Structures are given as C-alpha cells and as structure tokens.
Amino acid sequence: MTSQKIYILAIESSCDDTAASVMCNGKILSNIVASQKIHEAYGGVVPELASRAHQQNIVPVVDMALKTAEISKTQLSAIAFTRGPGLMGSLLVGTSFAKSMAYGLDIPLIDVNHMQAHILAHFIEEDGFKKPPFPFLAMTISGGHTQIVKVNSYFDMEVIGETIDDAVGEAFDKSGKLLGLGYPAGPEIDRRAALGNPKAFAFTKPKVDGLNFSFSGLKTAILYFIQKQVKANPNFIEEHLNDICASIQYTIIGILIDKLKLATKQTGIKHIAIGGGVSANSGIRQALKNGEQKFGWTTYIPKFEYTTDNAAMIAIVGHLKYLEGDYADQSIMASARLKI
Template sequence: MIVLGIETSCDETAAAVVTDRREILGDVVLSQLTDHRPYGGVVPEIAARAHLDHLDGLIRRAMDEAGLGFDQLDGVAATGGPGLIGGVIVGVMTAKAIAAVRGLPFIAVNHLEGHALTARLTDPAPEGLSFPYLLLLVSGGHCQILAVEGVGRYRRLGTTIDDAVGEAFDKAAKLMGLGYPGGPLLERAAEGGDASRFDLPRPMKGRPGCDFSFSGLKTAVRNRLSELPPGPFDPIDIRDLAASFQAAVGDVMVDRCSRAMAQFRAEHPTGDTLVVAGGVAANKYLRARLTALADKQGFRFQAPPLRLCTDNAVMIAWAGLERLRLGDTDGLDFAPRPRWPLDPTARKPDGKGAKA
C-alpha cells in the first residue's frame, strides 16, 4: 500500500510518498523561513501564496524520487487542519483534485495526528511501536500530553492554559534579540551558558494535574532583560539567560510528564513508552532531560528523527496510510478546519470546551 502525503498547514510546503512497509520513498520539504524572517513570524497570506506557487512542483519531485506514477498510488492524504486556513485549503484542494482525477481514496489528516503517529513509522523495533503509548506533543502552536490508545483514539491528560512551549521559545528569543525562528536560535545561544544565573519561575511545577503554563516565564524573561544595562545586550548575558530559560522549561516538562506517566501507567499497566513529537522535540537539551526522566520512570523514550519533528509530509502520508488500512477515508466534500482537537471530549482548563 502506497500513499502520497501533502502538508501545507503553516510555513513548510511538503510532499512525501510512504508505504505500509514503513518505507519513505519520496520526501520533499520547502521551507519559507526567508519569506517570513523580515516580519519576525509567519504571515498567513504569504504562506498561502507560497504553497500555491510551489506545491505542484514539490509533488512532482516526491513522485519522481519514489519512481512512481500516480496510477501506482493507493490513496492521497493531506493535512485537513488545524492550521492557517489559507494554506490548509491549498493542500486539501490539490489532494482532492488528484484523488478525483485518478479515482483514489482521499484522506484528510489531522496535523496533530500526523505528529502523534510518526513514531509508529520510525520506531526501530522490527514490529514497530504498538498502542498504547504516552505522547508529549510540543510545537509552536500546541503543548499537550495525550494517551494514544489507537488510530483516532486520543485522550488528553494535559494542555497549556496560555502559550504553547514553542511560542514561548520564539517570543523569548525575540525579546533577547536572537531573531527568527526563535527556538533553534535560543537553543544555540544557550550552549555553554550558566543556567543558574537568572532566577526564573517554573510555572505549574508541583501543581496537581498535567497542564502547562508559559506566559509567566516569558514575562519573567522580559523583566530580567529590563534589569540589564541599557544598550546592546552583552552576549554573555544573553547566553546565560537563554540557558536559564531552557532549564526552566526543562524542569516544567519533567514535572508535568512525571505526573502524566504515573496517571498513564495506572490506566495502562502494559504501556511503557514516552513519545515526544512536534517541532520542540528537536531541542536536544529537552530530549536529554526527557530521556533521563523516562529511564528513571521505567519508560522507553522514543522520538522521531529531527527532520521529522518539524512539519513534514511524511507524517501526513503515514497517518493517512494508517487510516486507509482501517477503511477510514473522507469524501470530496470535506471542509478544511482551522481548529481540530485530537480529543474532542477534552475540556479547556477553565472547563469551557475543547482546545485544538
């Protein structure tokens, strides 16, 4: 079984071809970083236009890499949400067109489900990663802990009550004058820094439950910067503040995940894997902290390769394939969704409904 995947939810335009033997036959990603860097963040209109300009060519390249024609596909999957709606529409309409012309099944994939299932593609074990497992999903727009009990079966244990962790990285980096994208630049700036120099809060640490909060940490960074001498920041100050920020995030992650592990193990005694996915999962410092936690708690740590942590079409093709194997496809009347929670029954921390 072979599926073409298309990803256009934010600022990467991507296409990939994946098989049910866990083979990646084609994988092409076009980053829009240079388009958005002058604005310090993603501009939705620019992103949608770039997807429209480049997607057809990227699909052709992915198919050429795979050495396949469209008649050899078993399905076409595209991110159906959540994301910037203009970009999502571009990917969905392109996938629908291919499916309609070739008479192929169309699968609209939840972008978060793509991240959630990637470890089942990349797990080194011959039989692959089995359900259930615990998932920490961390990116620029999302910060959640979920029990993954099957394809389409996700139960949220915790979420952020304000900023996502990736958003906090980006905003802290901007305050420090590090540029965009902030996450990788802050991680680089933190290398060799004194993580104990700046006293920063650990929001939610020690509190019941598994929810996160990062708004106060971001504000604390701004306050520490205001206490530094005026003028261009001293590189040593920025290095130490970046290290202090990253350490604070690590402490919060360890605390929240430790609580989630206890809850997960009580409900799923056979579950023994912690999966970390999403763009922030590429942060090597956080990976090391979470790997140590997993070892301490008797969990196996699993994370996709760094290139599959950020947005990509491989995860969309794989999630589409997982659903196609179950006969779960979508009609050509599917409407793209700017919001699409993995667990529709989950409540916001304030109890007012689901948070994507």
C-alpha cells in the same frame, strides 16, 4: 503488512512548509519540504504570505515527491492530506489540491489530523527506531501546540494536558526576540544554551493545576528581567547571552518534565513518545534520556526529519486509515481548529 503495494501520496500544508511524501507499505520513499524564508523578516509566520507561497510550491513539491519515489501518479492507491489544525489559508491550498488530484485519478481521499500525525510518526517503518507499545503517553511540542496525549491505539487518543495560552515553541521564539535573536529563535537558544550555565538566572515556573501548561507568565517574567538588567547595564544581553539562553531553556524543560512526571504518576504509563518541532531541542532530548535512568521511563524520539512539519507523518496516518477503509468524500472541508 500486506503483499499488495499500497502507495500513499501525502500533502502537508498546515503552516509555512509545503510538503509532500510518498509511502509504500509503511516505508517512506520520498519526503520533500519547501520552507518559506519570507517570514524571517517579519519575526513570525504571516498567514497571507504563507498561503500564497503554498500555491507556488505545491505543484513542484508534489512532482518532486513522485519523481524521487520513482513512481507515476497512476500507481497511487490514495491521497492523504492535512485537514487541520493550522492556518486556514494554508490548509485550503493543500485540501483543494488533494481533493482535485484524488478526483482526477479516481482514487480514495484521506483526511488527516495534523496532531495525530505528529504522534503516529513513530510508526513509520524506519531502521533503528523502535515503536512505542499501546498505551503510551505522547508529548507534542511545537510552535503552535503543547499537549500530553494518552494514546490507547492508532485512533483512540485522549488529550490529558495542554497549554492554556502560548505553546512552548512560542515561548522560545518570543524569548529569543527579546534577546535580539532571529526567527525562529528555538534552534539558536538551544545552540547557545549548550555554552552557558543553566542555573545562572532563576525564572519562576508558572503554577498550573493538573497536566495543563502555561508559558505566557514565564515570557512576561523574562521580559521584566531583561528590562531591569539592561537598565542597570546596557551591555547585559551581549555579556550574558549564553547564560540567559541556558537559563531560559532549563526553565522551559523543567516545566515539561514536571508535567510528564505527573502524567506518568496519574496514568501509570511509563512509555513516553515525543514529537513536534521543539522535540528537536537537544536539551529536551537529554532530559528525556535522563528520565529513563531516574524514573524508569522508556522514551521514543522519532527521526529528526519527522519531528518538524512534514508529509511523511501525514503519509503514515493515510496508510493506517487506508487499511481500515476510512476515506473522506469530496465534500470535506479544511478545519483550522481540529481537535484530536
């Protein structure tokens, strides 16, 4: 990389996790995340509560990141922050803090696109994890996003497929809500799916042209299925919960893999990187591994802590932009609907 020590402090506040990370020359020295439990009672993220919690958490989280990394703020080379996309109130807290701190320390400020960061998390220097070669296909799957991106270089990315309605994480969470599971429901569906029969119940896959996704129709199909079965047998959910979870997960994974197969066919690219919170799902990880055997793919899955919203992924983008001298100025604003 370089003989000079480049220290990047990164701040991530796009949704309901307040995160800060310190990176030195591509290696993570600290990666601190404060999660907000308050949203569980509401079955989803409440934007106003999220932004208030960020205001409470950001100073202690940044302080902890610097202490864990064992450096002082005067050693920092630059401050990177999530500009968007995300919840506007949450983004404003991180953006304002980063701008103020960079101004106070008189060091460069670097804006980061959250979606690019999920993809570039693969380039964090981490033992035992291989980095994808350019060009590669990246599938980013989370509570707010479902995308397939053709990645030609660090900052040359093209979205070739995305959801036209719900994101895959929403499909998991809303299905879980119908089954009486807590929020977020994805991890619980994953756990129960391992105990059930994935072919117990058949759900129709939505027909969407090209590489785009749709999950709202599947969600409606699951709702009608549950209503019909519960009407006939009030104990249906508790008697078949593992099988229902397995069948839902099997269908969702099938939709994702079908689109990846089409993307590899259209582009000729067989290097596939995955990111975003839903990539922690064990069924999806296994399906990708199976794709290596069946379709000759080479798959790349980042370290678990770099899949959900975190500041380490913001730090690597900050590092790469720092090397190019690609800085933001103090007039920069948060953007809730930032595109790749």
